[in-house]
Structures are given as C-alpha cells and as structure tokens.
Amino acid sequence: xxxxxxxxxxxxxxxxxxxxxxxxxxxxxxxxxxxxxxxxxxxxxxxxxxxxxxxxxxxxxxxxxxxxxxxxxxxxxxxxxxxxxxxxxxxxxxxxxxxxxxxxxxxxxxxxxxxxxxxxxxxxxxxxxxxxxxxxxxxxxxxxxxxxxxxxxxxxxxxxxxxxxxxxxxxxxxxxxxxxxxxxxxxxxxxxxxxxxxxxxxxxxxxxxxxxxxxxxxxxxxxxxxxxxxxxxxxxxxxxxxxxxxxxxxxxxxxxxxxxxxxxxxxxxxxxxxxxxxxxxxxxxxxxxxxxxxxxxxxxxxxxxxxxxxxxxxxxxxxxxxxxxxxxxxxxxxxxxxxxxxxxxxxxxxxxxxxxxxxxxxxxxxxxxxxxxxxxxxxxxxxxxxxxxxxxxxxxxxxxxxxxxxxxxxxxxxxxxxxxxxxxxxxxxxxxxxxxxxxxxxxxxxxxxxxxxxxxxxxxxxxxxxxxxxxxxxxxxxxxxxxxxxxxxxxxxxxxxxxxxxxxxxxxxxxxxxxxxxxxxxxxxxxxxxxxxxxxxxxxxxxxxxxxxxxxxxxxxxxxxxxxxxxxxxxxxxxxxxxxxxxxxxxxxxxxxxxxxxxxxxxxxxxxxxxxxxxxxxxxxxx
Numbered sequence: 001x002x003x004x005x006x007x008x009x010x011x012x013x014x015x016x017x018x019x020x021x022x023x024x025x026x027x028x029x030x031x032x033x034x035x036x037x038x039x040x041x042x043x044x045x046x047x048x049x050x051x052x053x054x055x056x057x058x059x060x061x062x063x064x065x066x067x068x069x070x071x072x073x074x075x076x077x078x079x080x081x082x083x084x085x086x087x088x089x090x091x092x093x094x095x096x097x098x099x100x101x102x103x104x105x106x107x108x109x110x111x112x113x114x115x116x117x118x119x120x121x122x123x124x125x126x127x128x129x130x131x132x133x134x135x136x137x138x139x140x141x142x143x144x145x146x147x148x149x150x151x152x153x154x155x156x157x158x159x160x161x162x163x164x165x166x167x168x169x170x171x172x173x174x175x176x177x178x179x180x181x182x183x184x185x186x187x188x189x190x191x192x193x194x195x196x197x198x199x200x201x202x203x204x205x206x207x208x209x210x211x212x213x214x215x216x217x218x219x220x221x222x223x224x225x226x227x228x229x230x231x232x233x234x235x236x237x238x239x240x241x242x243x244x245x246x247x248x249x250x251x252x253x254x255x256x257x258x259x260x261x262x263x264x265x266x267x268x269x270x271x272x273x274x275x276x277x278x279x280x281x282x283x284x285x286x287x288x289x290x291x292x293x294x295x296x297x298x299x300x301x302x303x304x305x306x307x308x309x310x311x312x313x314x315x316x317x318x319x320x321x322x323x324x325x326x327x328x329x330x331x332x333x334x335x336x337x338x339x340x341x342x343x344x345x346x347x348x349x350x351x352x353x354x355x356x357x358x359x360x361x362x363x364x365x366x367x368x369x370x371x372x373x374x375x376x377x378x379x380x381x382x383x384x385x386x387x388x389x390x391x392x393x394x395x396x397x398x399x400x401x402x403x404x405x406x407x408x409x410x411x412x413x414x415x416x417x418x419x420x421x422x423x424x425x426x427x428x429x430x431x432x433x434x435x436x437x438x439x440x441x442x443x444x445x446x447x448x449x450x451x452x453x454x455x456x457x458x459x460x461x462x463x464x465x466x467x468x469x470x471x472x473x474x475x476x477x478x479x480x481x482x483x484x485x486x487x488x489x490x491x492x493x494x495x496x497x498x499x500x501x502x503x504x505x506x507x508x509x510x511x512x513x514x515x516x517x518x519x520x521x522x523x524x525x526x527x528x529x530x531x532x533x534x535x536x537x538x539x540x541x542x543x544x545x546x547x548x549x550x551x552x553x554x555x556x557x558x559x560x561x562x563x564x565x566x567x568x569x570x571x572x573x574x575x576x577x578x579x580x581x582x583x584x585x586x587x588x589x590x591x592x593x594x595x596x597x598x599x600x601x602x603x604x605x606x607x608x609x610x611x612x613x614x615x616x617x618x619x620x621x622x623x
Contacts, residue, residue, distance in 0.1 A: 243378040306318075357372060538567065
C-alpha cells in the first residue's frame with residue numbers, strides 16, 4: 001500500500017506557480033506615487049529605520065568576524081555597537097573641545113576683522129564719487145521713501161503734524177494695560193528642550209533598531225525574501241547580494257576617500273598656521289559624507305577663520321588654494337581609482353538623488369541619498385517592471401555603439417558620428433571598426449527599412465553619412481595605380497548596400513587594388529550595357545539583407561552574361577551568421593563563386609580567388 005501511495009504521488013504533477021501578469025504603465029506610476037507619498041508622510045518613522053539599515057550594512061561584517069572567533073551573537077553585537085557609539089561620543093568630545101578653544105580665542109581675532117572691513121569699506125567708498133556701496137545705499141533709501149509716500153505709510157520717526165497733537169488741557173483717553181502671565185514650567189521646558197530632544201530620540205531609536213537588526217539579521221533576510229518573492233529565489237538572492245555588495249563597497253570606499261581628504265586638509269592647515277587644524281580635519285572627514293554641500297561647508301569655516309586670524313591676505317589665499325588642490329586631487333584621482341563601478345550610478349543620477357531625498361527627508365535624506373539610490377538601481381536591474389530605474393539612474397551604456405552611430409547619422413550630425421567611429425577605430429583599426437561598428441550600423445538601418453520604419457529620406461541620410469564618414473576616415477590612403485586589378489564593389493539593392501560596398505572598397509585600396517563602387521542602378525537590365533565588359537578582375541555583390549537570394553540569383557546571372565564566366569563573383573551577405581549554413585546555401589541558390597559574411601572573410605575570399613595574388617605578382621618585378 002505504501003508503494004501504491006508513493007507511485008501515485010510520483011505520478012501527480014507538481015503545481016508550478018504561474019507568473020504574475022506584467023503590470024501596466026498606469027499601475028506602475030500609481031504605485032510609485034503611493035511610495036513617494038508614504039516616504040514623505042512617514043519620514044518620522046522611516047528615517048530611523050533607514051539609518052539603522054545603513055549602520056547594519058556597515059557593522060554586519062564586523063559582527064560576523066567576531067562570531068567566527070566564537071564570541072557569540074549577543075556579545076559580538078553589543079561589543080560592536082558600544083565601540084561604534086563610544087567612537088561617536090569621543091569624536092563629539094574632541095570636536096566640542098576644539099570648538100570651546102576656538103570660542104575662547106575669537107575675541108583676539110576681532111581687531112583683524114574690523115581692520116579688514118574698514119579697509120574694504122574705504123576702498124569701496126574711494127572708487128568713484130561716493131563709492132559703489134554708498135551709492136547703492138542711497139538708492140535703496142530713496143526707493144524706500146518713495147514707496148512709503150505712495151502707500152501713505154509714515155515712518156515711525158516722522159514728526160506728527162500739529163493738527164494731530166491733542167489740545168492743551170484736553171482730556172486724554174486712558175491707555176489700556178494688559179497683564180500677561182508667563183506659562184508654566186512644563187511649557188517652558190517643552191519649548192526649550194523639545195527641539196534639542198528630537199535628535200536624541202532619533203539617535204536612541206537608531207541604536208535600538210541597529211541592535212535588533214544585527215541580532216535578527218538572518219530572520220529579517222528570510223522575511224524580506226518571502227515578501228520579495230519566494231517563487232524566484234535565484235533572482236531575489238542575486239538582487240539582495242548585489243545591493244548589499246554595492247552599498248557595503250560604497251560605504252567602505254567613501255570612508256577611505258574621506259580619510260584621504262580630511263588628513264591632508266588637517267596637516268595642510270597646521271603647516272600654514274590656521275588655528276585648530278584638528279577640528280577642521282575631522283569636520284572635513286565627516287562632512288564629506290554629505291554629497292556636494294559637505295565639502296563646501298567644511299571649507300567655509302577655516303577660510304573665514306583664516307580671514308580673521310591673519311592681518312593680511314596671505315593666509316586666506318593659502319587656505320583657499322589648499323582646499324582647491326585637495327578637492328581636485330580627490331575628485332580626479334582618488335575617487336575614480338577607488339570607486340570604479342562601486343555604486344553603478346551615473347553622475348547625473350547622484351545629483352538628482354541628492355535633490356529628491358533631501359526634499360523628502362531633509363539633511364538625513366542628503367546623507368542617505370546615494371545608498372538608497374543604489375538599492376533602487378539594483379531593484380530596477382532585477383525587476384522587469386522597474387527596469388526604467390536602471391536606465392535612468394545607472395551608469396551602464398543604454399545604447400550600443402552601433403545604435404548611437406545610427407542615431408547620429410539619422411540626425412545628420414557628422415561630428416559626433418566621427419567621434420564614435422574614431423573611438424572604435426583607435427581600439428582595433430578599420431577592420432575592427434567596420435566589423436564591430438559600421439556594418440552593424442548599416443544592418444540596423446536595413447532592418448528598419450524592411451519593417452517600413454525608415455523612410456527614403458532617412459535611408460539616404462544614413463547612406464550618405466556613412467560614405468562621408470568613410471571618406472573622412474580614409475582620406476590619407478593613396479589611390480591605386482591604373483594598371484592594378486580592378487574590383488567592382490556593387491551595392492546590390494539600395495544605397496545602404498552601396499555604403500557597405502564602399503566600406504569594403506576602402507579596405508581593398510590600401511592592398512593595391514582598384515575598387516570602384518557601383519550603385520544598383522548601373523547594373524540594372526537597361527544600364528548594365530554601359531559597363532565595360534573587360535578589365536575587371538572580380539565582382540563583389542554587397543547585400544545587407546541575407547534573405548534576398550532570389551534577387552542575388554538574377555543579378556549573378558546578369559553579371560555572368562555581361563562579364564563572362566571567367567570573372568569571379570563574390571557574394572557578401574553582411575548580416576548572415578558566419579557559423580550557419582548560409583554560405584553553402586547561398587552558393588547553391590545563386591551560383592556565385594564564393595560567399596563571405598564579414599569584411600575579413602571577403603578579403604580572404606579574394607585572396608583565395610587569386611585577385612590579391614595578381615597584385616603581389618605585379619609588385620615583384622618592380623621590386
């Protein structure tokens with residue numbers, strides 16, 4: 001009986017969960033709007049959670065290392081948290097001591113500040129009649145008096161007219177007196193201590209949440225996987241690993257960058273003589289976690305202090321030069337070297353993310369902008385409905401080179417098209433650029449033409465732009481001699497095929513061949529008689545559509561009747577896969593002598609047909 005039950009269970013099909021239907025665009029936009037509204041309205045709850053998650057990302061590897069040392073989960077978490085918050089408290093004490101020392105020394109800098117302000121004021125007033133500052137002040141004063149006269153307002157210091165004064169001996173109206181009592185002690189305490197207690201309460205919530213997240217991180221991970229989709233564990237696991245790795249790497253690299261920024265600032269300020277260099281170095285290290293605004297705020301304080309300390313202008317100029325030099329070195333050398341693709345965000349995405357999260361959550365949002373946006377990009381990479389997030393915010397190219405070149409040719413922009421082609425050509429020469437960029441670009445245009453998505457004007461723009469691009473790229477190649485073998489490169493069906501034929505012709509000319517590019521109109525039934533039937537060493541037919549074999553068969557028959565059976569015909573099917581059976585099938589269908597599917601293959605076929613060997617034979621007696 002047990003065997004029958006097992007047999008029935010094996011025969012029963014295992015139910016496979018059906019994939020959820022793709023969400024519509026309206027549903028996706030509605031969900032995004034609801035999420036943004038929830039983030040804004042629930043900021044008081046979500047901000048501590050986000051900070052706790054960020055700290056968990058940072059501290060989880062350290063806790064795991066302590067657990068491997070058999071310290072235990074709870075002692076490891078408590079030790080790491082206590083150590084971190086003790087470090088934060090120590091940092092606060094050091095900064096507080098430096099600020100107190102600075103406050104004690106500020107009165108001694110007051111005379112330098114007054115002297116510089118007097119110097120600036122005297123220079124401003126000495127320039128022109130009355131000075132720029134004085135003229136601006138008088139202009140504003142006149143404008144204010146004019147507005148008061150128009151509105152009927154009388155300045156408080158104006159003298160009242162005599163008619164408005166009370167007559168002598170007249171009874172004056174009593175002035176009402178209102179006695180207000182101060183609030184109770186609880187109201188005063190709440191008004192004074194309320195704003196100061198809010199950050200303390202937030203820090204306490206972050207501390208408690210961080211401890212519980214570190215203690216229960218496996219359980220939280222499993223619950224997140226269950227919510228994200230337990231039916232696709234592979235994709236969910238990959239997304240979580242990707243997000244965790246990117247955020248952790250970003251935070252680690254950010255710490256290294258900040259230290260390499262704050263340390264030279266502190267040492268440099270100490271060398272040039274700015275007071276409290278330890279304070280400014282620490283603030284530069286911490287404030288650089290805030291994108292864009294952090295470095296500016298960190299530089300403003302020591303620059304203002306150098307303005308107050310030095311009686312001249314040497315120290316402020318040295319301080320400004322120090323910050324500019326360290327900032328340029330950090331942005332152009334340290335960050336590209338350390339970051340690389342650590343975040344996967346574009347530069348524009350970082351700016352947009354900073355504005356977005358600051359609008360939602362204030363200064364804390366600015367601090368969390370980059371880690372949160374990294375998670376959004378990872379989500380867009382692994383969730384098809386949110387793929388637009390990766391396209392908008394990611395740093396990976398969204399268009400291949402051939403699509404960019406095709407778009408620039410359609411837009412009739414030869415300058416940027418030339419830049420794309422030169423970049424590709426610099427990596428592998430004309431052969432690599434033709435095989436990996438130019439032929440795929442023409443293939444895209446041919447595919448759009450077959451789908452009726454490319455009008456004749458656009459096709460002409462692409463073809464003419466490609467020919468002009470080839471002429472610009474190969475302008476330094478010398479022309480072949482008149483007595484060298486002649487190869488006719490024929491664009492079989494349209495001007496796109498002619499552009500591909502021109503590309504092959506540019507590759508053959510440096511090899512000593514004369515390559516004439518012939519449009520399809522010259523090999524039609526009525527016009528082919530105008531071509532000279534002699535002096536041709538080979539004929540190359542260029543097709544971007546590999547399925548146009550019936551057209552190729554008729555054209556090959558026509559060319560054989562005109563040039564004779566001794567002239568070899570090479571059929572180039574540029575979009576055919578080289579490893580498929582396209583060459584053999586095309587030869588049997590069209591009766592061509594050889595078939596090539598790439599530029600290098602076309603050159604190889606011409607060598608095997610003896611065309612290039614004839615060139616070498618002609619060069620040998622001359623040598």
